[in-house]
Every structure is written in C-alpha cells, then in structure tokens.
Amino acid sequence: MMLGLAVGDTLGAARGNLPASGPLRAGVSTQLACFTAEGVIRAMVRGGHKGICHPPGVVLHAYCRWAALQGIEVERMRRRWASGNGDGEWPDGWLAGVPVLAERRGSAPATVTALSRIEGNDEPSATTSRGCHALTRSLPIAVAGIGWATQAGEFAALTHGDSAAQSATAQAAVLLHHCLTNAPPEHDHRGLSDRPVQEAMEAGIAGLPSYGERTATDEHGRLLAAFQHAVDQPAEAALLARLAPDATAPSALLGGIYTAASFPGRAQLRAALEFAAGAPDGASVACVTGALLGAVHGVEALPVDLVSRHELAWVLDTLARDMLSEIVDSPSGSEYVPGWDPYWWDRYPGW
Numbered sequence: 001m002m003l004g005l006a007v008g009d010t011l012g013a014a015r016g017n018l019p020a021s022g023p024l025r026a027g028v029s030t031q032l033a034c035f036t037a038e039g040v041i042r043a044m045v046r047g048g049h050k051g052i053c054h055p056p057g058v059v060l061h062a063y064c065r066w067a068a069l070q071g072i073e074v075e076r077m078r079r080r081w082a083s084g085n086g087d088g089e090w091p092d093g094w095l096a097g098v099p100v101l102a103e104r105r106g107s108a109p110a111t112v113t114a115l116s117r118i119e120g121n122d123e124p125s126a127t128t129s130r131g132c133h134a135l136t137r138s139l140p141i142a143v144a145g146i147g148w149a150t151q152a153g154e155f156a157a158l159t160h161g162d163s164a165a166q167s168a169t170a171q172a173a174v175l176l177h178h179c180l181t182n183a184p185p186e187h188d189h190r191g192l193s194d195r196p197v198q199e200a201m202e203a204g205i206a207g208l209p210s211y212g213e214r215t216a217t218d219e220h221g222r223l224l225a226a227f228q229h230a231v232d233q234p235a236e237a238a239l240l241a242r243l244a245p246d247a248t249a250p251s252a253l254l255g256g257i258y259t260a261a262s263f264p265g266r267a268q269l270r271a272a273l274e275f276a277a278g279a280p281d282g283a284s285v286a287c288v289t290g291a292l293l294g295a296v297h298g299v300e301a302l303p304v305d306l307v308s309r310h311e312l313a314w315v316l317d318t319l320a321r322d323m324l325s326e327i328v329d330s331p332s333g334s335e336y337v338p339g340w341d342p343y344w345w346d347r348y349p350g351w
Contacts, residue, residue, distance in 0.1 A: 001180060002037065002316040004294020005139050005287050006030040007306050008273050012286030013106065016277035018306070026312045028106035029287050032137035034312065035062040036155070037319040038095045038348065040144050041326050046350030048334035053350075056154050061351065063158070065091035067115045069102040080118055094347045095319075100311050106283075108133045114159035126161035132284035134160035135169045135249040139291050142176035143323050149173035150211045156249070165249040167219055172253050172288065174211050178204030179295035197264035197296045201227060201257065219250075226254045230261030240279050247281035255279050256288025266301045269293050322348070 009027040011018060018024060039062030040055070047053040061081060068077040068091050082090040095101065110129030117125045134156035141152045152173035153166035160166065183200040205223050226243050233239055244255025255276065263272030272293060276286035294302060307313055325331055326348070333339030 001142070001176060001291050001295040002033070002140060002320045003299060003302055003307055003310070003313065004290035004292075005033060005136070006290070006310055006312060006316055007302060008276065008286035008288070008290025009136070009283055010310065011273045011290075011306070012277040012279075012282035012284070014277070015282055016274045022309070023311045024306060024309045026100060026105055026310065027283055027287075028108045029133060029136035029283065030312060030316075031101050031105055032063065032066060032108065032111065032133060033140050034095060034098075034101065034315060034319060035059075035066045036137050037140040037143075037323055038062050038093060040141060040148070041319075041323055042093070042348045042350055044144070044326050044330075045332055045345065045348050048330055049332070049345075049350050051335055055148070055151075056158060058351065059155055060158050063111065063115055064118065065093070065096055066101065067112065069096060070104060071102075072112055073116045073118075076116075076119065092349050095315070098312075098315055100315075108137075110134070111137070111159045126157055126159050128162055129160045130162040130165045130248040130250070131160060132247050132249050132252040132281065134162075134165040135172050135252050136284055136287045138169050138173060139176060139288070140319075140323070142173045142180060142295075143320070144327070146174065146177055146211075149177040160249070162249075164219075168249040168253045170211075171208055171219070171223065172249075172256075174208060175201065175204040175257075176291060176295055178207065179292055183296040195264065197293065198227075198231065198261050200296050201261055201292065205257070222250075222254060223257060226257045227261050230258045234262035235259075235275055237275075237278055240275070240285070244279045244281070244285050247284055251279075251281065252284035252288050255285035256292055259285060259289040260292040263293075266297050269297065269301050270303050270306075 009029045010024045013027045039059035043053050043055040043058035064077050068074050110127040110131045111133055113127050138152050138155050142149050153170040156166045156169035179200045184196045243258050244251040259276040273286050276289040279285040331341035332344035
C-alpha cells in the first residue's frame, strides 16, 4: 500500500509521462505520508511506554518536523517542539535525516498554512480547505487498525477544516484497512482471478455505514455509484473526469475507487495508474488508486521497474515493515515489559 501510493503519486504528477531512466521523484503527498506513518509508530510507542497518548497530536508533531525540514517557520517550530526533547536535538528520529524529505516536491497549501500558525501549546488553526492532501497523506493510518482508521478524519482536521475532506479521509482509511485485511484470495481453480479487487472494494464500501457518522447517506451513495460505474462503464476518461473533477479529498477518493475497480487484474496495475494520471488532478487520484491496488494485490504486483527507481522506495519499505513490527512485536517494549531493540526509541521517540 505504501509503495503503491508513492508510485501512483509520482506517475500521476507526471501525467503518466515518466522519464525513461533515472530516479523517480517523490511527490509531496508521499513525503507527508512518510511522516504520517512515522507519527503513527511514535504514537504507538508513546502509548506503550506512557500509558496515555493523543495520536493526532503526535502526528501533528510529525508534520511539523516535515515543515521544519522544508524550511517552513523553522524557528517557530523549534520554539514549539525543541523543549520537549531532553537533549535539545530537534527534529529527532531517523526520518528527519532523509535528504529527499527536505526538498520541495510540490505544494500543500492548506497543510503549510495551518502548520505555519502553530505557536506555544496550541494546535494549528485548520483552514477551510477540502484539499486532497488531507486524504492522501493519511492513507498509512489504515495499517494501524480499524479503530485508527475510523478516526482518520481527526488527523485530516489538524489542517483541513472542511467536513467533506475529513469524511472522505475516514472513508478512505476504513476502505483501505478492509482491502489490506480482507481481500479474497488471488487464485481460483482457473488460475489468477480478477475479482479480488472488486470483491474487496465492494464489501468494504458496503460496510462503511457501520463505522459511524462520518459516512453520511449521500456520501455513501456516491461511493457506491462510483464503484458501480466501474463495473458497468470501466475506464472511461470522461466519466473519471466527472467523478473526480478537482484536487479535493472527495474527488481523490471517488476517482481512486472508480479507477481501481475499472482495472481489477494484477497485470493491469500499471494501466490503472496511467489511466488515473489522466484525471484533472492525476496525482491524487493515482495516489489513491495505487494504495488500493497495492493493498489488495500486494507488493509483488507493483511494477518492479518503477518501484526500484523510486527515490523513497527504501524509506517507504522500512516504514511499512516498522509499522508492522510495532503493531505485532513492540520492539522497544512498554512501561512494564523490556524491549528487545535498544535503538527503537531513538528511531521512534514516543512524543
């Protein structure tokens, strides 16, 4: 899922026209998704060692580290956070040492605006934006569990005050969690099946209303309609443009659902990303498409030539593996149980 969203983000931003050779540049959604994943791990570490944790606050801290690396309100960020680290080194954690994450790779205006307002102990003042980055950066939350996924709108609300953006973010996280954990087998008695994507997505969308108020009836109807359009009228560019007309969170989700369900086969993954790249905002739609298809098919289905060239492939793979390690094995232990990895807290300080 992590590698799928990154390849989709990159291919979509290039409108499908990638260079024939050389590294593939990460987009801003991928940068922010890295810090979401790291923030989730650090929140889990804090919860295990301190007993209490407000995960959105820990992920907010992660976004502020990204902002500082980007040169955004560095002194303000340092005043807000550096005093919380005993040795005074900030930004901390291994992710802050990745050079690519300090490079400008596109615009995330609502996120930057909200983070730039942070001062003292106050959380940032969210903008009124419905922008897609609220959703695309939050996709890694799906890995943490259904309880986290249903609250993904709270993570979007750190910077995006629009209720539709928050709702779409929660829907995307819950749907992705379902695809990660409940996808049917890829094989039937005839060999590879093209049904796992559609089966997983159909069941996941159908189950969304049971996860709370963030899935209103009309919103749920639009998600179901996007899926059904893919079944009845797959891969129609005009229909994709109508479902995903702009760079908003709802458009990214609807476009991703339509595209992923239009190209359900493992061998169609590259074609799916190229089709998604043709949406009015190709980066966000391809990002969601790659995450959905990666979640169902697994990393083996992703185009090796693209993944191997992506400049953050190792970082994304490491974060994905470390998220799973923290969930199932708690390498740093807890308040009452010693850990087996003496370096885990330095990699993921629990604050």
